[in-house]
Amino acid sequence: MGSQTRATITERKTRLDGSVVEYVCEPLVIEEGRRALVRYVAEADRPLEGTDLVLRKGTVTVGHFWTDRPYNVYHWLQGARTVALYVSVATDTTIEPTVIAYRDLVIDVLIRPSGALEILDDEELPPSIEPRYRLAIAKALETCVTEGRRLSAEIERETRAVLRT
Numbered sequence: 001m002g003s004q005t006r007a008t009i010t011e012r013k014t015r016l017d018g019s020v021v022e023y024v025c026e027p028l029v030i031e032e033g034r035r036a037l038v039r040y041v042a043e044a045d046r047p048l049e050g051t052d053l054v055l056r057k058g059t060v061t062v063g064h065f066w067t068d069r070p071y072n073v074y075h076w077l078q079g080a081r082t083v084a085l086y087v088s089v090a091t092d093t094t095i096e097p098t099v100i101a102y103r104d105l106v107i108d109v110l111i112r113p114s115g116a117l118e119i120l121d122d123e124e125l126p127p128s129i130e131p132r133y134r135l136a137i138a139k140a141l142e143t144c145v146t147e148g149r150r151l152s153a154e155i156e157r158e159t160r161a162v163l164r165t
Contacts, residue, residue, distance in 0.1 A: 009038055011063065012101040013090075016126065016133075025063065028162045036065045036095045037162050050120050051110060053084060062159045065100050067093050070136035071143070072102065073151070075159045085111040085155055089140040091133065105129075107137050109144045111152055117144060 009027040014020050025038035042059040055061075055076060064073040072090050076083040087109040093102040106125050110118040119141070143151060 009036075009097075010099045011038060012099055013104045014101065015104050016106060016129070028062070030095065030097060032095055032097060034067055034095065036063075036100050037158065038063045038065075038100065048086075048110070051118060053110070055083065059083065062162070063100075064155055064158065065093055065095060065102070067095055069093075069140075069143075070105075071140040073155050075155050077159070082113050082156065084113065085152055087111065087140065087144055087151075089137050091136045103133075105133050105137055105140075107141070109141065111144065111148055115149060115152070117148060 007027055008024050009030065011023040011025050012020060013022075023040060025040045027036070028039050029035070029037040040061045040063065042055050042057055042061070044057050046055045047053070048055060056078060058078070060077045062075040062077070064075065066072075070089060070091055072088045072093070074086040074088065076086065089105040089107040089109075090102040091105060093100070106121050108120040110120060112118075125137075
């Protein structure tokens with residue numbers, strides 16, 4: 001699980017304010033129009049704002065994306081050990097061979113290996129957010145709270161399977 005490889009796919013996050021951030025990732029599984037798994041290796045230490053967590057240089061991120069879920073999940077690993085899962089509430093996800101695009105809905109949920117949940121960035125949510133985005137946020141948070149262990153087990157299983165190949 002070294003650094004990035006030659007094949008790439010772009011992860012394109014569009015924020016509520018319209019700004020766009022792009023990340024270059026390694027495609028692991030791309031099922032166009034359905035789901036994708038991508039890999040990224042941290043090139044420097046990165047503190048996770050609002051938490052005590054620091055993602056160390058070399059931390060592997062396996063991003064899980066679906067077109068039919070109101071979130072993406074980032075599985076952070078140091079070696080074979082899960083550091084945490086980071087659930088990013090998102091909507092309008094599209095998956096194509098060269099790009100995964102989505103609308104980021106501000107709210108994120110950190111799921112620790114112990115099962116502890118931390119809801120992040122909720123104070124940054126604009127009060128004028130569209131009702132359909134509020135509904136997506138509510139559905140994503142409900143999944144994390146009521147099905148967090150099942151979601152964690154699914155992500156662990158899928159990550160392990162794809163990293164073995």
